[in-house]
Amino acid sequence: MSEATTRSGAAAAGGTGPRRPRTDRRGSRGARLVTRVRSWLPSLLLVSPSILLIGLFVYGMIGWNTRLALSDQHRPIDDGSFVGLDNFIALWGEARWPAAVNNAIVFTVVFVGGALLLGWLLGLLLDKGIRGEPVFRTLFLAPMAVSFIATGVVWRWLMNPAPAERATGLNALFVHFNLDFLVNTWWTAPDFGMAAMALPAIWQLSGYVMALFLAGFRGVPEELREAARVDGCSEWGVYRHVVMPQLRPVTLSAVIIIGHMSLKVFDLIIAIAGQQIVADVPAVYMWSTVFEVRDPAKGATIASYLLIAVAVFVIPYLVWTMRKERSEGR
């Protein structure tokens, strides 16, 4: 195929006909260049609008945001001058920011851990074979179609923190079954309330994790399992030693997708708690800083921290996939 394109390239460069014999080698090099240009120029032209737009509206904006975060423009009307990392440091001296970060960490740990565990378990159960599997698959996946706002509205009621005598939602269910000791304050608990806040998020995304794992389970060839069974492996052993090691890539993608969603969580919190310190997270703090306090530099600083936090999840993944692709390519 490369021969054919070279030939057609040479034909296209045929304009230099008379000089061709003398500069044979150079000419063919030139022709090869033309060929190369021909092969990538149309595709470059095709993608250049998106390169331009992404360059401007993603990377350009990231750059602008960073510049703002490094300035002291604390009111929209100020001009702002360069102050280095002052804003980044000052944030940690506040009462609100460390609390918001702490909340985000609690939320992320519970959400990522919970969704992975539940998703894996559901995937495992479906993989073991269950009657009406497509129905269950759809059922488990369905919550993903719901927006966080809608989920939040429902769970706001389910997790109503009213005490036993006025209980509604889940607390009322506990009271009804005489499980009063389970009645709790859910997300309004000062220290680990964010763990309760992660429940709706787990509910919403464990189906998605299940789908990932199920695909992973199905991707393991039956021959491998069979071979392990012949070697005397128990069914659990088959999963433990044969199937699970092959699921590492799936687990990693799940962690990255769930993890970065968790760090930038905003809508779920707003739907359940509105803007309250007890359920404060960096994204909500940024929103109130930008749109209520109108402090561009501080808002940009919080945005930068969010970007860094997400990058911590995404960059290792990118490096890993690139390495993998390269090693597979060779």
Added chain:
Amino acid sequence: MRSRWRSVAAGALGLSLAVSACGGGGQDGGESEVEVFSWWTGGGEEAGLNALIERFETENPDVEFVNAAVAGGSGTNAQAVLEGRLQSQDPPDSFQGHAGAELQDYIEAGYLQPLDGFFDEQGLHEAFPDQLVEQISYEGSVYSVPVNIHRSNVLWYNPSVLEEAGVEGPPETLDELIEAMEAVETETDAIPMAVGAQWTVDHLLESVLLGSLGTEAYNALWEPGADWDTPEMAEALATFEEVMAHTQEESAAEDWQEAARRVSDGEAAFNIMGDWAAGYFDELGAIPEEDYAWAASPGTEGTYMWLSDSFTLPEGAPHEEHALSWLEIVASKEGQDTFNPLKGSIPARADAEPAHYADNPYLESALAEWQSGPELAGSFWHGVTVGNRWKNDVDTAVGLYLQNGDLDELNEALHQAAQTE
């Protein structure tokens, strides 16, 4: 091939020219219009605005009224849109804002024109209470025309719960309030004081501060650099803590409506909320003086802690002349008497016609009190006394207090917030 690219480029250019031409044409057609920006898109607010618009259109038949209301988030969405428009020098002809310090950012940015001339011309200094004009002035000038007055320091109570608890009438001082709440606690199943999410606690705090410190000391708190580190403040905050001890555990999961509804349903004895609650009680079909009743929040009798919606004249308003006709209607006695009964508030003018408000027992009593010339205090939470930054600092301090219950830390944070201004 080259010619094909050229034709594509030419086509694209032609298309963009056509599009921009359309845009230009639209603007040319807008010579005699007036664009008014607000966040009144539903309920009584929208009804009131529409009545004002109707009045404007009758008096200015040649001018097209463009209602640029933005819905959602009780104004936060609208304010974000407005900020963008002001920064890109594309202001509406007039926009709605809370009178007072909330407009300060805009004034300092040079987005607003002073309306002193307009006030003189329309005789508004006589129509509005002196203290009101003083409290909305910034460096001696006024920048907005208040169309209504809401009261923030209202104690809503359920008469039958009070009766059951053996409490006679609404408490008049904070000490009486605490006694009454204790009686409700021991004698009935009701919640003594219903509050909602964090912001309603901010709202409660301002009424407690006003009731404990008195009007003058309360107003002085909001001068930049004010001293909050005083024994009086410590006492006021201790009272605040006692009030908070009688609120329901699940408050964080409720908004003001749910807290107010608890009073009209008889689930709670008291709730301190602005007078827009009266409109909400009407919607619920609750009967005034029976399902709910009202009084000034304890210790604040004779003081009107106010907030107000107002309209402004932006710098560079495209149709300034028409904007002034709009403001004229907004400021007029007739305009205010049209708007307010629908919106569920009272006019900012002291010379309103009480007959328009006679249908509504709350508004009738509120107007009577307003016209009797009460002391005025600005509501901090609703943006009268402080700008957004200070307000947000107080909100954060209150939120942290709700989490950790550390009263000294709250006092310190409030003091700091005043110092950094």
